[in-house]
Structures are given as C-alpha cells and as structure tokens.
Amino acid sequence: MHPVLAYTDRIVKLDPPARDELLQAFVRQEFPKGTCLLRAGQVSQHYHFIEQGLVKSSFYKEDKEFIMTFFKETILFTEINSYLTSAPSKYQLLALEPTTVYSIARPDIERLCHRHHAVETLFRQLLAFASVGMMKRISEMLEENATTRYQLFVQEKAPLLQRISLGDLAAYLGITQVSLSRIRAGR
Amino acid sequence: MHPVLAYTDRIVKLDPPARDELLQAFVRQEFPKGTCLLRAGQVSQHYHFIEQGLVKSSFYKEDKEFIMTFFKETILFTEINSYLTSAPSKYQLLALEPTTVYSIARPDIERLCHRHHAVETLFRQLLAFASVGMMKRISEMLEENATTRYQLFVQEKAPLLQRISLGDLAAYLGITQVSLSRIRAGR
DNA sequence: CCAATCTTTTAACAAATGATAAAAAGCTAC
DNA sequence: GTAGCTTTTTATCATTTGTTAAAAGATTGG
Numbered sequence: 144m145h146p147v148l149a150y151t152d153r154i155v156k157l158d159p160p161a162r163d164e165l166l167q168a169f170v171r172q173e174f175p176k177g178t179c180l181l182r183a184g185q186v187s188q189h190y191h192f193i194e195q196g197l198v199k200s201s202f203y204k205e206d207k208e209f210i211m212t213f214f215k216e217t218i219l220f221t222e223i224n225s226y227l228t229s230a231p232s233k234y235q236l237l238a239l240e241p242t243t244v245y246s247i248a249r250p251d252i253e254r255l256c257h258r259h260h261a262v263e264t265l266f267r268q269l270l271a272f273a274s275v276g277m278m279k280r281i282s283e284m285l286e287e288n289a290t291t292r293y294q295l296f297v298q299e300k301a302p303l304l305q306r307i308s309l310g311d312l313a314a315y316l317g318i319t320q321v322s323l324s325r326i327r328a329g330r
Numbered sequence: 331m332h333p334v335l336a337y338t339d340r341i342v343k344l345d346p347p348a349r350d351e352l353l354q355a356f357v358r359q360e361f362p363k364g365t366c367l368l369r370a371g372q373v374s375q376h377y378h379f380i381e382q383g384l385v386k387s388s389f390y391k392e393d394k395e396f397i398m399t400f401f402k403e404t405i406l407f408t409e410i411n412s413y414l415t416s417a418p419s420k421y422q423l424l425a426l427e428p429t430t431v432y433s434i435a436r437p438d439i440e441r442l443c444h445r446h447h448a449v450e451t452l453f454r455q456l457l458a459f460a461s462v463g464m465m466k467r468i469s470e471m472l473e474e475n476a477t478t479r480y481q482l483f484v485q486e487k488a489p490l491l492q493r494i495s496l497g498d499l500a501a502y503l504g505i506t507q508v509s510l511s512r513i514r515a516g517r
Numbered sequence: 518c519c520a521a522t523c524t525t526t527t528a529a530c531a532a533a534t535g536a537t538a539a540a541a542a543g544c545t546a547c
Numbered sequence: 548g549t550a551g552c553t554t555t556t557t558a559t560c561a562t563t564t565g566t567t568a569a570a571a572g573a574t575t576g577g
Contacts, residue, residue, distance in 0.1 A: 209472040224465045227458045260447050270457040271414045277464035278411045284471045285396040285504040317472040324556050
C-alpha cells in the first residue's frame with residue numbers, strides 16, 4: 144500500500160474515491176540534507192508526509208536558533224501557523240538528513256476537504272495531534288527546568304537523540320549548547 | 331442574535347438547520363467566582379462559550395501553580411488535551427470572575443459534526459486558532475526572557491492585565507511572583 | 518472600624534543559566 | 548594521513564531567576 148494511505152488509514156477511514164483523489168494530489172519530492180522544505184519568509188502552502196528522513200522546524204532570533212520541533216518519517220505535517228494564516232513563515236523547515244516526502248498543496252487539500260467530509264476529518268485530526276503535542280510542550284517548559292527537560296527528552300525520544308546534534312537539542316530545549324553540555328556532564 | 335451564533339458566524343457560514351441544531355445543543359450555565367468548570371482529574375467533555383466572565387486553565391506541580399492560558403468572554407473553548415484524548419485532565423478550568431457560559435457536550439458535537447460538514451469546519455477552525463496561539467506561546471518561551479515576556483503580555487493583553495492578579499500573571503509567565511515583582515520594579 | 522486574610526513588594530542569599538573564550542574531540546575532503 | 552572544519556566540552560565570570568522570610572499594602576466580612 145502507498146505509505147500515505149497506510150498512514151491515513153490509522154487516523155480515519157476513507158472511501159475509495161477519497162483515497163484515489165488524495166493519492167493523485169500527493170507529489171513525491173526529495174530534499175538533500177541541509178536543504179529547506181520551507182524557507183523563513185515563504186508562505187507554507189503544503190502538507191508533507193515524510194517517507195524517510197528528518198526535518199527540523201526552527202527560527203532565528205538575533206543569530207540564535209530555536210527549534211520548535213522535529214519531524215521524522217511517517218508523519219504528515221506542515222508549518223501550521225503560516226499554513227493557517229497565509230502569513231510569511233517565521234520558521235524554516237530544514238532537512239537534517241536526506242529526506243523523501245510526499246507533498247500535497249493547499250488548494251488540493253481544500254478541494255478534497257470540501258468534496259470528502261472524511262478528508263476534512265483527517266486534517267482536523269492532524270490539528271488535534273499538533274495541539275496535544277504543543278500543550279505538552281508548553282506544560283513542560285512551564286513546570287520543568289532545563290535539566291529535567293533534557294532527561295525527559297532522552298527518555299521519551301531516545302531514538303531521535305541519535306540523529307540530532309547536541310546543538311540542535313539545546314536549541315529545542317531553549318538553552319545554550321554550553322549549558323546543555325554542563326547538564327550532560329552532571330554539574 | 332444568540333451570542334453563540336454571532337460568534338460562529340464570524341468563523342463559518344452555517345445553514346439554518348445547522349444553526350438550529352447547534353443552538354439546541356448549547357446549555358446555559360453560571361459559575362460563581364472561584365468555582366471550576368472542570369476539575370483536574372475529570373475528563374473534558376464539553377466546549378464552553380463564555381458570554382461574560384474570565385476563566386484560567388492551570389495545573390499544579392508540587393503546590394506550585396502554572397497557568398496555560400486565560401479565556402474571556404466571546405470565545406468557544408475547552409481543555410483540548412483531555413477532550414481529544416479522553417484522558418483525565420491535568421488541568422483545571424477555574425472561573426476568576428462570575429462567569430456565564432453556554433456549554434455543548436461532546437456527543438452533541440460529534441453528532442452535529444457528522445450531520446453538518448460546516449459544523450466540523452467550525453470545530454476544525456477552533457483547533458486551528460488554538461494551534462496558532464500555542465505556537466506563538468512556545469516561540470516566546472524559547473526566545474524571550476521573563477522581562478520581555480512580561481512586557482509583551484502588557485502590550486498585547488493590557489485589558490486582561492486589569493482583571494488578573496500578579497500571582498496569576500507570574501504563573502502564566504512561568505516565573506515566581508517574587509521574580510515578577512522584581513521585574514516590575516525595574517531591577 | 519477593625520481584625521483577618523490575601524496580595525504585593527522588598528531584601529538577602531542560593532542556584533541555574535548565559536556569555537565568552539579556549540581547548541579537546543570528531544568529522545571530512547583531499 | 549592530515550589539514551581544515553565542525554561539534555562538544557571545559558572554565559570563568561556575569562546575569563537571571565529561585566528560595567525564604569518579612570514587611571507593606573489591599574481587600575473582605577463582621
């Protein structure tokens with residue numbers, strides 16, 4: 144089965160016409176390591192399904208980078224703020240590994256959401272997943288200090304830890320790389 | 331016009347049957363100051379439209395309170411994590427002022443989402459608003475220190491500032507009340 | 518009006534994190 | 548293999564934020 148359909152099947156049951164039209168709208172794309180799926184300043188106009196690879200969503204504030212989240216294989220995602228508001232994105236989407244995605248453009252999504260109620264349910268569910276994740280993130284940033292946030296990351300995302308640099312982990316945790324190194328050293 | 335419909339009209343166009351059925355599902359409720367719309371540990375099973383009043387969404391970690399967000403009049407909201415996952419809520423919803431809401435139960439929402447595509451669009455849009463707000467919150471917590479976060483709150487939510495305690499503001503910013511007092515004193 | 522309670526501020530000290538610089542370790546391309 | 552580059556660690560000092568305690572200020576109910 145097509146990997147996109149294998150993914151959507153676990154979220155919502157689509158009837159055959161919806162499945163067909165959905166698949167036709169997705170386009171396969173490859174992004175070499177270090178290239179952008181979306182540059183800051185552009186408008187996010189696609190959802191991307193990662194077949195294989197790793198992407199970071201990040202932004203810069205006075206030369207310092209901060210990472211919103213990491214997306215790895217088997218997820219359907221976008222830079223949701225720009226997608227929803229049509230405003231230029233504050234964030235970039237950058238491939239940390241050679242990354243293969245299937246992308247679907249916003250007009251196709253809107254058309255399919257309108258034609259097939261279940262497709263709207265699918266994208267509504269994606270928003271729900273994003274909301275749950277972001278609420279967890281906000282809670283952790285409020286209640287936990289950097290040491291605990293690091294330990295939680297190690298516990299909950301051990302496989303990902305092997306694929307990202309400590310600099311990127313620090314940018315995700317919201318601390319400097321030097322501070323993360325200190326935390327890891329146990330001081 | 332009913333305040334709920336005045337609100338939904340600005341988000342999505344509902345046809346008359348959808349409007350009627352939606353209104354029939356909403357129930358008016360009053361919550362005195364200091365009472366909970368949702369207690370921590372309960373499952374969030376309703377959306378609430380605030381006609382008048384103010385609610386905080388907060389949780390406790392070892393006697394320390396942290397505030398996720400404030401909801402004031404003219405918003406349709408819920409504790410979204412528990413609502414989506416059906417897990418007991420980590421968060422409480424507590425009325426900071428005498429609060430009047432119109433509430434709609436989850437089975438009614440699901441029924442209406444299924445019957446009327448536009449109602450699903452409405453609730454999808456609510457998720458979208460929540461996502462945009464949470465992304466902004468995460469960005470700010472990553473890139474700004476407590477002093478700047480305080481200043482941003484004062485700038486962007488000046489009216490709300492008059493209605494909440496500085497203790498609650500500190501709990502929202504993720505700092506101690508003592509630290510907020512220091513920031514306000516300009517040291 | 519006043520006692521009781523809650524909120525906010527102030528002060529002193531401790532702990533966590535940032536900034537900067539330099540060294541060490543790891544990786545890459547030739 | 549090694550020079551050059553990037554990543555990570557270490558060290559030092561500055562700044563921010565937390566902790567605790569106490570005082571000052573505001574609010575509430577009788």
